[in-house]
Amino acid sequence: MNKRLGYWMSTAVAAAATTVALVALPAMAAPAKANYPAKIGPGEGQLNIVAWEGYAQDAWVKPFEQQTGCQVHRKYAGSSDEMVALMRQGGGSEYDLVSASGDASLRLIYGGDVQPVNMKLIPAWQDFLPQLKSPPNNTIKGVHYGVSYEWGPNVLLYNTDKVKPKPTSWAAIYSDQYKGQVTVPDNPIQIADAALYLKAHKPELGIKDPYELTQKQLAAAVQLLQAQRPLIKKYWAQASDEIGLFKNGDAVIGAAWPYQTNTLAKDGVPVADVIPSEGATGWSDTWMLSAKAKHPNCAYQWMKYVSTPKVQAQQAIYFGETPANKNACSAMNKIEPGACHKYHLDAPASYFDQIHFWQTPRIECSNGKRNCTSYRDWQRAWQRVKG
Amino acid sequence: MSQGAAIDHAPPARLGRRLSAMLWRRPRWAAAALLVPPMGWFVLIYLAALVTLFVAAFWQVDDFTGEIIHRWTLRNFETLATSPTYRTIALRTVGIAAAVTVTDIVLAFPCAYFMARIAGPKLRATLFTLMLLPIWLSYIARVYAWRLILAHDGVLNWALGEVGLPPANIGYTNIAMWLVFSYIWLPFMITPIYAAIERVPGSLFEASADLGARGLRTFTKVTLPLVVPGIIAGSIFTFSLTLGDYITPVLIGGTGSSFIGNVVYANVGIANDIPFAAAFATIPAVVMLIYLSIARRLGAFEML
Numbered sequence: 042m043n044k045r046l047g048y049w050m051s052t053a054v055a056a057a058a059t060t061v062a063l064v065a066l067p068a069m070a071a072p073a074k075a076n077y078p079a080k081i082g083p084g085e086g087q088l089n090i091v092a093w094e095g096y097a098q099d100a101w102v103k104p105f106e107q108q109t110g111c112q113v114h115r116k117y118a119g120s121s122d123e124m125v126a127l128m129r130q131g132g133g134s135e136y137d138l139v140s141a142s143g144d145a146s147l148r149l150i151y152g153g154d155v156q157p158v159n160m161k162l163i164p165a166w167q168d169f170l171p172q173l174k175s176p177p178n179n180t181i182k183g184v185h186y187g188v189s190y191e192w193g194p195n196v197l198l199y200n201t202d203k204v205k206p207k208p209t210s211w212a213a214i215y216s217d218q219y220k221g222q223v224t225v226p227d228n229p230i231q232i233a234d235a236a237l238y239l240k241a242h243k244p245e246l247g248i249k250d251p252y253e254l255t256q257k258q259l260a261a262a263v264q265l266l267q268a269q270r271p272l273i274k275k276y277w278a279q280a281s282d283e284i285g286l287f288k289n290g291d292a293v294i295g296a297a298w299p300y301q302t303n304t305l306a307k308d309g310v311p312v313a314d315v316i317p318s319e320g321a322t323g324w325s326d327t328w329m330l331s332a333k334a335k336h337p338n339c340a341y342q343w344m345k346y347v348s349t350p351k352v353q354a355q356q357a358i359y360f361g362e363t364p365a366n367k368n369a370c371s372a373m374n375k376i377e378p379g380a381c382h383k384y385h386l387d388a389p390a391s392y393f394d395q396i397h398f399w400q401t402p403r404i405e406c407s408n409g410k411r412n413c414t415s416y417r418d419w420q421r422a423w424q425r426v427k428g
Numbered sequence: 429m430s431q432g433a434a435i436d437h438a439p440p441a442r443l444g445r446r447l448s449a450m451l452w453r454r455p456r457w458a459a460a461a462l463l464v465p466p467m468g469w470f471v472l473i474y475l476a477a478l479v480t481l482f483v484a485a486f487w488q489v490d491d492f493t494g495e496i497i498h499r500w501t502l503r504n505f506e507t508l509a510t511s512p513t514y515r516t517i518a519l520r521t522v523g524i525a526a527a528v529t530v531t532d533i534v535l536a537f538p539c540a541y542f543m544a545r546i547a548g549p550k551l552r553a554t555l556f557t558l559m560l561l562p563i564w565l566s567y568i569a570r571v572y573a574w575r576l577i578l579a580h581d582g583v584l585n586w587a588l589g590e591v592g593l594p595p596a597n598i599g600y601t602n603i604a605m606w607l608v609f610s611y612i613w614l615p616f617m618i619t620p621i622y623a624a625i626e627r628v629p630g631s632l633f634e635a636s637a638d639l640g641a642r643g644l645r646t647f648t649k650v651t652l653p654l655v656v657p658g659i660i661a662g663s664i665f666t667f668s669l670t671l672g673d674y675i676t677p678v679l680i681g682g683t684g685s686s687f688i689g690n691v692v693y694a695n696v697g698i699a700n701d702i703p704f705a706a707a708f709a710t711i712p713a714v715v716m717l718i719y720l721s722i723a724r725r726l727g728a729f730e731m732l
Contacts, residue, residue: 126700152495221597273683275600289579291599417489417701424691425513428684 072150073332075184077159081341084111088339091116091127091139093326094280095300095360101352108346111339119279120228121145121399122420128154134333137340140190142324143178144230144252144399148416150179150186155329157184162341165348165366172393173365178400179327187329188344191353193362193384194321194396195234196314198297198305200287211238211317213294215265220272224286224295227276229416229423230399233322234296235262235269237397241319251322252400253407259414259422266426276427280304287312299361323396357384478713485706496702504707514691518711521688524602525670528609529663532617535610536662540621541651559615567612571679574608575599578680600682608680609670616665624658625651657727664723671712688712 088111090097097115106113116136118124121144128139133154141149149155160166166174166188173189180186199208204219214223215238225231236251239261248258274292277283283301286292287310302314328344330337346352353364354372363384364373370387373380381387406413414422451458486500508514543555562570577583578599585595598604628651636646674689688708695705723729 122694122700126696129700270683275682278678285575285579289576290581291579420694420701421507421511424686424694425511427686428513428516 071153072181072184072186073153073156075157077157078162078337078341081162081345082338084109084339084342085336086110086339087112087114088138088336088343089114089116089136090343091118091124091136093118093140093360096140096326096356098355098359100359101347101355105343105346109339109342111336111342113343117279120226121230122228125149125152125154128331132333133331134335137331137334137336138343139329139331140326141187141329142326142399144401144416146178146187146327146329147401147403149329150181154332155186156332156334157186158188158330158341158344160185160188163188163345163348165345165350165368168350168368169348169365170367170393172390173325176325178325178398179329187327188348189365190326190328190347191356191360191362191364192323192325192393192396192398193299193360194316194323196297196299196302196321197317198283198287198295198302198312198314200293201311201313203293207313208294208315209318211319212242213317214272214296215269217272219294221274222291222293223269223272224274224277224283224292225269226296227278227427229419230322231296232259232262232266232419232422233397233399233402235265237322238319239265250407251397252402253413254402255412256414256418259418263422263426270426270428284308300359303359303361320395320397323398325398354380357386481706481709484703485710487703489701489703504704507704508707508711514708517686517691518688520602520684520686521671521712522715524606524609524687525667527606528613528670529617529666531606531610532614532666533621533659533663535614536617536621537655537659540618540625543618544622544625559618563615568675570612571608571676574604574611575679578604578607600680600685602681602685604680604682605676605685608676609666609673612676613666613669616669617659617662620658620661620665621655622658624655624661628654660723660726661729664720667719668716671715 090113092115094117097113102113102115105111116127118127121142124139124141125145125148128136128149129152130136139145139149139155141155146155169189173192175183175185176189179189197208197211197213199213201207203222204213211234213219214225225234232254233251236248236254236258239246239258240248240251243261246258246261248254254262275282275286277286277295280298280301283292283295283297284304286295287301287305288308297314299314302312305312328347330340330344334340347356348366350364350366350369350372353366353369354376356362357364357369357373358376358380361384363386367386370381373384373386377383385392402414402416402419404411404413404415451461484496485504486502488497488499488501488503489495490497539555539559543552547555575582578596579585580595580597580599582599585597588595598607632650632654633646636650641649672689674687674693677685677687677690688711692705692709695701695708
């Protein structure tokens with residue numbers, strides 16, 4: 042009997058190996074070809090989106106569903122890496138749209154996961170800030186792989202009762218003044234924040250762009266982050282994690298999005314945020330259409346809808362960020378007087394330029410040399426930091 | 429013709445009878461028919477997945493686009509072997525799994541002994557219900573509850589403050605993880621130990637007492653050796669469940685709390701580096717293989 046069982050087992054293993062060999066066909070990656078629709082057809086009734094927490098609130102999703110009949114199914118992602126992974130799930134046809142930040146958009150384009158978007162179908166695009174009409178994070182050789190959405194800086198969030206005086210430098214999260222009460226995102230792109238700090242405080246390293254680091258510069262950033270580790274209470278994975286940490290008194294200072302500040306302030310937690318003197322990293326998001334979207338008409342409807350001044354204003358005020366559509370100013374002021382100025386939509390171009398927007402680190406530096414570190418180097422380095 | 433018509437009245441019965449007669453004459457076919465569905469399932473879902481895992485561990489990922497390159501390389505295993513980060517994570521995972529197992533044995537033994545030997549039938553039923561009740565609640569809900577208990581302004585620190593003790597501040601640490609794991613997997617240790625103790629005939633205890641052995645002697649010479657297989661069976665649950673967990677480290681752990689499962693999750697779900705994840709996932713598989721072969725030697729499988 043045992044002998045026969047052994048026979049069965051070896052047959053099984055052989056069958057399994059054959060299955061694997063058949064499945065494992067080589068795959069090549071390249072940007073997806075344009076397949077522009079001439080006009081937006083009737084909606085498919087469904088729309089599956091991957092979004093940042095706070096990017097698909099009922100306040101603007103419900104009216105969209107009523108207008109178009111497209112039921113919106115939301116999946117929130119905590120990091121750019123997660124967004125990229127979700128867009129590749131199930132062969133890439135599971136989700137139609139993603140609100141990708143600059144550190145994910147190029148990966149999605151070169152991975153062939155997203156397709157070019159016909160800007161003629163997005164009339165509000167004409168009113169976008171000039172820097173966001175064809176930004177390098179979503180437009181390659183004049184081909185638009187998505188519609189710019191909103192942007193803003195990563196801020197230093199602090200508890201106003203516990204942190205005095207008001208911090209003015211990122212040094213507050215690198216020195217042991219608030220040991221054990223600091224929280225920063227659990228995200229490899231956090232290395233850029235360390236690089237930005239080093240750029241100001243250790244000019245001898247010669248860091249020019251926090252997303253273009255040589256091995257030596259990356260090592261310095263990792264060293265800074267490893268020294269920071271004993272000060273950290275927890276690396277937060279989701280915005281709600283950080284909100285919980287501040288609410289329960291586990292953290293009093295940390296790197297955050299303005300969304301956390303707004304949510305905590307609404308719940309009566311004494312918090313404020315600041316852009317420290319070193320400047321800040323930030324995000325510039327793009328709605329991108331999956332190369333294998335099952336509901337392209339609903340997706341186009343959505344991109345058209347969220348580019349309009351009203352939705353851009355609602356989104357900006359809810360999350361605490363700045364719209365791409367410059368006509369959103371009056372709509373913002375209507376929701377909250379002075380909001381247009383508060384969220385910098387009327388700010389001069391110099392404000393936009395001081396934010397170091399998230400990018401995907403690549404081996405190829407912008408000067409053409411191939412001695413920069415890739416995103417995978419950053420991921421491995423981040424695992425070394427976390428331990 | 430009329431005869432044929434009479435038989436044609438019940439073609440399904442005829443077909444069924446033919447089939448059963450044929451299978452009776454050829455017992456091997458019957459065995460094959462019975463074995464094919466579970467074997468197919470086993471091969472496709474289980475073995476194929478495992479083989480894919482091991483094969484994928486030798487591939488690599490394009491640095492920029494994140495696409496998998498199907499070219500054989502040992503790079504993933506090299507990274508694992510040379511990087512102290514991953515060694516620490518592997519040791520931490522195995523270490524905490526072992527600590528949780530020992531803790532659960534210590535906690536479960538008296539409970540199981542009391543339930544099997546001392547408690548009456550009514551009390552026993554009540555205790556069983558109480559022990560199993562938490563399992564009916566979602567795992568996530570229980571872990572979140574612990575997060576609130578251990579938080580800085582949580583129940584634990586509040587209670588300590590009320591009795592005049594300094595705050596414990598163990599929220600988001602490896603100690604917190606050990607506590608939560610020990611709590612969550614405890615029922616999986618009590619049940620097999622209870623079953624093992626219950627199986628020991630009462631006459632053995634009487635014989636031991638007749639021969640002059642006191643409580644401790646009876647425990648070390650009679651009870652413990654007979655219950656060891658039950659303990660091992662329980663430890664398979666607590667050890668493997670902790671070894672494979674990745675949710676509690678995210679929710680309860682702090683800095684330096686990553687488990688093998690977290691690295692696997694980060695590489696599959698976040699970094700999309702499936703080959704590296706597959707390479708790292710072979711470590712717990714190997715650890716469990718060794719553990720199970722030892723457990724089998726100790727006769728634990730008769731207790732499952």
